[in-house]
Amino acid sequence: MDKQKINTVVFDLGGVLVDWNPEYLYRSIFPSEEERRWFLSTVCTQDWNLQQDAGRSLQEGTAVLLQKFPDHETAIRAFYGRWTEMLSGPIQGTLEILRHLKSNTDKKLYALTNWSAETFPVALEMYDFLHWFDGRVVSGEEKMRKPDKAIYQVLINRYNITPNSSVYIDDMLYNVVAARELGFHGIHFQSPQQLKAELIALDVL
The missing domain is CATH 1.10.150 (DNA polymerase; domain 1)
Incomplete structure (x- = not known):
């Protein structure tokens, strides 16, 4: 993959940005x-x-x-x-990465999350950074969930995303594998430090 062509970053939320x-x-x-x-x-x-x-x-x-x-x-x-x-709040290191991408790059930022449609509005009220994305897909609203490839396809189609120029970040490996099978560059999130290193290696940060 041509690293220079990565123009989109897709975040899972729970376990990546929100400590749930x-x-x-x-x-x-x-x-x-x-x-x-x-x-x-x-x-x-x-x-x-x-x-x-x-x-x-x-x-x-x-x-x-x-x-x-x-x-x-x-x-x-x-x-x-x-x-x-x-909920114990944001995962600070990841939040700093998101803030940097939002403020200092021209990358498109999206969220793809397995989350109940009834509890997600509560999180939206609690955390301003959930409003920083250019778009989001919430499983409970779509009535399908990761790793079903159909929900990734909703994200791709709704926001005109090109998977091979996009990074997908998730703490669940099986969700990352599904994204990779659709052409995304998948990062299995284990810590903010590891995520930052992998994004730097891809020239995303």
């Missing part, structure tokens, strides 16, 4: 790490949460678990009732 982790909330509900890990791997699982990210309503998702695990009603309802307690 259910553990932050559930530490206050389950002081025991063993009990907390059991709950998050058996009841409010990642796969269950992704169903809401794919468009299922929070009410329906909660009802499904209440039927299966009635003894855990308080903890289940807390997942979305106290959802903001899972």
Whole structure:
């Protein structure tokens, strides 16, 4: 790939720009790490949460678990009732990269995120930097989610993106792999320092 031709940077949000982790909330509900890990791997699982990210309503998702695990009603309802307690703010190093790209380059900036359509507006109110993008695609609004290639295609078509002149950044490797298969230069985010080094190597920063 001709490094000089990269003109677009696409960011995932949770785990890349926003520090979101259910553990932050559930530490206050389950002081025991063993009990907390059991709950998050058996009841409010990642796969269950992704169903809401794919468009299922929070009410329906909660009802499904209440039927299966009635003894855990308080903890289940807390997942979305106290959802903001899972957010500890921006990942500062990545935010500085985004700020630099926005202020000092002519790169187009987009967000492609797996996020519930009902909770994303809350994040938009909390974090100004979510408004810095030239456009965004939110899975819950589209009723499809990564790594389904169809949602990447929505991004490509809506904003006239050329994948082979674009960088895609995500903390989930399987989402990066899907982007690479569509022609994006994929970066598997592990830390702001690693991301910065890879973007410098590509002459993006």
